[in-house]
């Protein structure tokens with residue numbers, strides 16, 4: 530655990546998930562600064578996690594050793610320019626979770642080539658079960674890498690990727706990934722209701738099944754494919770169901786979906802890079 534101050538710039542969904550996970554890990558909310566234009570959001574974060582809140586981004590940055598940029602990509606340029614002078618005072622490590630926002634663009638807006646770590650977390654960070662991809666710009670020291678990893682490891686599993694481009698792949702896989710699993714849960718729940726179960730029963734059984742399958746996948750040395758085979762009795766019920774999913778080519782569908790997310794991250798990067 531660190532006692533240094535982390536400033537969250539933007540206090541929306543992803544910031545809230547990270548703050549919740551850090552506080553659950555033992556971080557003192559008072560060492561977490563948060564700035565956001567919405568007073569009601571700041572109040573909620575303060576009441577729930579004890580964080581220090583700021584209406585002005587520069588005030589949140591002052592005194593912080595680490596900046597966690599949790600803005601929507603389109604807000605990045607304006608806000609980085611706004612905080613550049615305050616950030617230059619202590620040269621904090623800058624960690625950006627923003628999809629598609631290149632390290633080079635962040636350095637350009639902040640000025641002076643600060644060390645940047647791009648992190649791609651996901652919302653399960655809220656329950657300390659996040660999956661987080663990391664990439665460091667060449668300016669990040671070994672200490673800086675360790676510092677970023679320590680923060681993010683508090684909220685989940687971390688993996689460094691070799692190239693910045695691969696952060697777009699992480700975005701398409703695990704950044705957006707919780708939404709894919711939630712959609713699957715919604716569909717399974719609806720299927721249960723269509724077979725005559727009441728809504729609450731269908732939802733509870735769906736969620737517990739997802740949890741059980743994920744726990745088995747984590748704890749087993751066998752890959753998911755082998756675990757699937759063990760559910761699938763020859764000539765049984767699962768086989769009949771899987772025939773439909775495989776006929777619809779779920780694998781190809783998943784690849785198309787992930788490619789679309791990956792493509793979108795690239796579009797965001799290109800648009801931002803063209804404006805430099």
Ligand SMILES: NC(=O)C1=CN([C@@H]2O[C@H](COP(=O)(O)OP(=O)(O)OC[C@H]3O[C@@H](n4cnc5c(N)ncnc54)[C@H](OP(=O)(O)O)[C@@H]3O)[C@@H](O)[C@H]2O)C=CC1
Nearest residue numbers: 539540541542543565599600601602626627628650651704
């Ligand atoms: N949500 C997710 O699952 C994940 C998101 N990310 C990344 O995290 C980033 C944030 O996403 P998410 O949390 O979902 O989005 P949100 O819109 O929930 O959060 C962004 C927050 O920044 C606030 N904001 C707007 N303008 C400013 C400003 N000038 N200064 C400070 N704060 C400002 C927004 O306020 P307002 O609403 O009023 O605009 C909002 O509260 C994105 O770049 C996304 O790519 C990465 C991984 C997963």
Ligand SMILES: O=C(O)[C@@H]1CCC=N1
Nearest residue numbers: 628700703704705706
């Ligand atoms: O949908 C998005 O753009 C963000 C990035 C990954 C998850 N949410």
